[in-house]
Amino acid sequence: MTEQATALAxxxxxxxxxxxxxxxxxxxxxxxxxSMNIGCLSTRTTVTLDPSLPADVLVLNGQxxxxxxxxxxxxxxxxxxxxxxKPSPVLIESRNNFPIGAGVASSAxxxxxxxxxxxxxxxxxxxxxxxxxxxRFGSGSACRSIPGGFVEWRTDPETGxxxxxxxxxxxxxxxxxxxxxxxxxxxxxxxxxxMRLANTSPLQEARVADAARRMRLSRQAILxxxxxxxxxxxELDSNLMHAVMMTSEPPLFYxxxxxxxxxxxxxxxxxxxxxxxxxxxxxxxxxxxxxxEALSEVLTxxxxxPGLIEILKGFPAGPAxxxxxxxxxxxxxx
Numbered sequence: 117m118t119e120q121a122t123a124l125a126x127x128x129x130x131x132x133x134x135x136x137x138x139x140x141x142x143x144x145x146x147x148x149x150x151s152m153n154i155g156c157l158s159t160r161t162t163v164t165l166d167p168s169l170p171a172d173v174l175v176l177n178g179q180x181x182x183x184x185x186x187x188x189x190x191x192x193x194x195x196x197x198x199x200x201x202k203p204s205p206v207l208i209e210s211r212n213n214f215p216i217g218a219g220v221a222s223s224a225x226x227x228x229x230x231x232x233x234x235x236x237x238x239x240x241x242x243x244x245x246x247x248x249x250x251x252r253f254g255s256g257s258a259c260r261s262i263p264g265g266f267v268e269w270r271t272d273p274e275t276g277x278x279x280x281x282x283x284x285x286x287x288x289x290x291x292x293x294x295x296x297x298x299x300x301x302x303x304x305x306x307x308x309x310x311m312r313l314a315n316t317s318p319l320q321e322a323r324v325a326d327a328a329r330r331m332r333l334s335r336q337a338i339l340x341x342x343x344x345x346x347x348x349x350x351e352l353d354s355n356l357m358h359a360v361m362m363t364s365e366p367p368l369f370y371x372x373x374x375x376x377x378x379x380x381x382x383x384x385x386x387x388x389x390x391x392x393x394x395x396x397x398x399x400x401x402x403x404x405x406x407x408x409e410a411l412s413e414v415l416t417x418x419x420x421x422p423g424l425i426e427i428l429k430g431f432p433a434g435p436a437x438x439x440x441x442x443x444x445x446x447x448x449x450x
Contacts, residue, residue, distance in 0.1 A: 136314030227254030
């Protein structure tokens with residue numbers, strides 16, 4: 117019997133973002149965060165135990181990968197091997213249907229899918245909180261791609277437990293994430309390296325201190341389907357994180373001129389009454405969030421923006437899940 121499993125997970129977009137780690141060893145974030153899984157974008161990962169391999173093999177989008185990416189995957193699989201009590205090397209075959217490393221959370225969906233496929237291939241059946249807790253050791257945001265819909269990642273100050281859970285299902289609110297892709301290139305400074313600079317910014321302490329208030333406001337706005345309140349806190353949180361990045365030593369500038377142009381356009385569209393907002397992760401691509409009723413108009417306007425490569429469209433999505441081995445992944449471009 118082949119010890120193999122295939123899983124699919126979605127990236128997520130954080131409306132309240134974490135940036136920086138309070139405890140690097142245990143991957144405890146500096147602040148809690150809140151996000152939405154992005155449907156139509158996904159990572160499909162197959163893990164196959166193969167004792168004949170001398171070491172783990174990672175194949176990403178059809179290409180064998182070595183170096184830092186392989187090291188990171190091996191270290192994560194070592195955790196699963198210790199849990200399972202099996203030393204077998206593995207073949208990891210992973211495929212994304214969206215750009216890697218440019219501000220779409222590829223590490224989130226990647227390690228969420230690897231956590232699920234890896235544990236099942238090794239014969240483990242972890243409950244969702246434990247699987248989410250495990251996934252954060254691959255990538256912090258990966259823990260938010262384990263549950264479905266609208267998700268909050270919290271750390272219990274008493275027990276130290278740190279995992280994500282859903283607070284509203286995917287069909288709770290008809291939001292759409294229109295991702296304006298301005299670059300498909302890998303970032304010069306990835307999120308892992310960038311977060312190590314967070315505490316060098318004089319703004320980080322205040323950003324973290326105010327995070328609980330922003331979490332409360334964002335959660336309530338989503339539960340109430342209050343778009344105006346949701347937009348205000350989403351933009352504030354995004355701007356705060358990028359302010360920390362820009363004031364780190366050395367400074368990190370993820371925005372491009374075209375990113376700022378879209379942000380300014382969104383603010384103008386709001387004045388016209390369009391239910392639309394923006395947020396950016398660590399990259400130049402702009403997540404333009406709108407209500408489904410405004411989707412057609414938002415897409416029409418976005419297509420006129422300079423520097424646009426493509427628009428990826430995603431609706432709120434469900435949790436990471438197991439797949440038949442012969443399933444395929446496709447993206448939705450508009």
